Amino acid sequence: MQEKSSRTQADRRAATQLALLGAARALFADRGYAGVGAPEIAELAGVTRGAITHHYGDKAGLFQAVVRAEAQAVAAVLAALPDGPLALRQGARLWFQAMADKGRVRILLIDGPAVLGPSEMARIDGATGGGALAQGLAQALPGSDPAKLSALADMLSAGFDRAALRIAEGARPEPYQAGIEDLIARVTA
Template identity: 35%
Template sequence: MGTTTGRTRRTQRERSGATTAELLAAARDLFASEGYAATSLDAVCERAGVSKGALYHHFRNKEALFHAVYAAEEATIAEAVAAAYLAVADKDRWDAVFAGCEAYLVMCLDPGVQRITLLDAPGALGVEAVDEVSALCVKQMYVGVKRAIEAGRIAPRPVEPLARLLFGGLSEAAKAIGRAPDPLRAQHEALDELRRLFDAFVVSGPTGEE
């Protein structure tokens, strides 16, 4: 009997997880295409194929649902940045940071990513909530800068100011790219400038030798 109960509980958890995933997928599509303000919970429920009661069982309101979608977007971006960084880190710690920045701008070429993470999130959630969620990406930049200093690729300096300046600049560049008539060209131009900026910081070669 205990085994049967255990199976039932696992099934309930699985069903709950599936409902949450369906709601998040539907909400992500609508938030990306329509924006936060224009998306209704009724539309999310209709697209996900669930009742309003089921939605409220998982999310207390639209803001909570958007927060979950935003957090998932930021996690996906962080994964792409980490993968790009690790692909280069063994060769050059500073170039690895640049590779992560490039991956970030590639992700932000997606209009849906831009709308959710850069345009709607601050107004929908507030600056503090946005900063809390985006802290992972800021931390990635912090760690990348710190490791580049330790490897002798850039001169010693306080890590946090540079990390925040780079992250803030990337966010602004991503928004500008999204508004540009030719986003891909704007991205290439931004990366060219970023490359020049990164090169200006370099004090030694990849091996740490002059």
């Protein structure tokens, strides 16, 4: 007699998506978007290639889901940050720690913009806590012009990204982290 599975369709769907995201994240982190094919993602996940098409449309759709998950992981680290005068500096330290996760810089700062484009990356960033820097600056500089704060947040964000890229290339992290903290202190003084 055949046993009936107690797993629902929703459970199976979630398990397949989780397997695909895990396999894709591991391969993209290791070899980059261009160095990975959909068949090997499916094989590593233990599913058919059709599962990628069914759940994500194509490899690019799956990559977008991986980018979104990585951005959410960084946002989750920063969400625990308390408000206060040291929040920006503490947030910088937490951000660098979150970005040290193997492959995260490649996924979010190299392949993400190249594959998805800057507009989509900005949309994902905005939906996953990317406004935290602008909010921190607004708290540190009350009464400032919102347009100026937005531009300042963009420029500081670019500095964060450049620092993370250099660290990922093998540079010592301490000078970059200290430099960002010093820059924040000077901007908010």
